[in-house]
Amino acid sequence: MNILLSEVLVVAVAIGSAGSLQASEAVVSDHVAAPSYELVLRENVKWEQLNPARGDKSPRAGTLWGDRNGSEATGYLLKPMDGFQSPPHIHNVTYRGVVISGLIHNDDPTAVEMWMPAGSFWTQPKGESHITAAKGNSTLAYIEIDEGPYLVLPTDEAFDSGERPVNVDVSNIVWLEASNISWLQQAGMPTSGNAPEIGFLWGKPQDGHVNGVLLKLPAGFNGTIDSQASTFRAVLIQGQVAYQATTDNNSVNLAPGSYFGSMGAAQHSVTTSDELESIIYIRTDGKINITPN
Numbered sequence: 001m002n003i004l005l006s007e008v009l010v011v012a013v014a015i016g017s018a019g020s021l022q023a024s025e026a027v028v029s030d031h032v033a034a035p036s037y038e039l040v041l042r043e044n045v046k047w048e049q050l051n052p053a054r055g056d057k058s059p060r061a062g063t064l065w066g067d068r069n070g071s072e073a074t075g076y077l078l079k080p081m082d083g084f085q086s087p088p089h090i091h092n093v094t095y096r097g098v099v100i101s102g103l104i105h106n107d108d109p110t111a112v113e114m115w116m117p118a119g120s121f122w123t124q125p126k127g128e129s130h131i132t133a134a135k136g137n138s139t140l141a142y143i144e145i146d147e148g149p150y151l152v153l154p155t156d157e158a159f160d161s162g163e164r165p166v167n168v169d170v171s172n173i174v175w176l177e178a179s180n181i182s183w184l185q186q187a188g189m190p191t192s193g194n195a196p197e198i199g200f201l202w203g204k205p206q207d208g209h210v211n212g213v214l215l216k217l218p219a220g221f222n223g224t225i226d227s228q229a230s231t232f233r234a235v236l237i238q239g240q241v242a243y244q245a246t247t248d249n250n251s252v253n254l255a256p257g258s259y260f261g262s263m264g265a266a267q268h269s270v271t272t273s274d275e276l277e278s279i280i281y282i283r284t285d286g287k288i289n290i291t292p293n
Helices: 005-010 052-057
Strands: 036-040 048-049 061-066 074-079 095-107 119-123 131-145 164-170 197-202 213-219 222-227 231-238 241-245 253-254 258-264 264-273 277-282 288-292
Touching: 036 061, 036 241, 048 052, 061 258, 095 231, 231 264, 253 264, 258 264, 264 277
Parallel strands: none
Antiparallel strands: 036 258, 048 061, 061 074, 074 131, 095 119, 095 131, 119 164, 197 213, 213 277, 222 264, 222 288, 231 258, 231 277, 241 253, 241 264
16 A cells, blocks of 8 residues: 655646646637536436446446546546445556545555545556445545546456555645645635635646646635636535536536536636535646635
């Protein structure tokens, strides 16, 4: 097991930045006048077996964006049953995961169990033998791949890709306020205390690379997330958020596991609960601004 907190720290340089894009995330041409928006509520997710070969023992999976059976980048929800434990296996592609609820253990088959609670982040390199286990009647995680198809393969096909796994408990994520990030200009943002915070997870923080962050919004926040990216994808991990795209007249309430996204310069209005802070996972390839109303 490798807990590489240094990887979380070293990427604190720039939010967004253009990325090495997958086929499904091609750069939007400058002449595109209007952005396009996507919204998938958790209650509308269509569930299927992640590994049909295991029948009823398989966790369920619900696609939020992309197509894990195709060749493009994809994000989906993983819903294992309480007490689930996979047999040792490998995948043909590397994936990332963020725990939304319940507890998840993902590691080498002989490793001591390390249960990751909601808000924790992990990666599983392709070709490496591992098991995945879950505790809780409502365990849910967000899983993301950069290319498909996503396959489950036996351990006798294991190989060393050169990548190493990362397991970061939510208590070890480093949060930075906007006022502490010299390159991030947030007009009207509080300089301390009740301000949005950023937790950097993966990706090279310079132009030419997609990256992933956690955005923590305080309770009672009302404002916008303005994206200048060709592709912007966001999944609510914790809390309660009322969401509205500029193309809609009404807001909708998001439960954890809900997804909203956009292609091209776009504005996303978000209002958090007065009682709960909210955490949003963001995958993007361009700059974003968080602006309070």
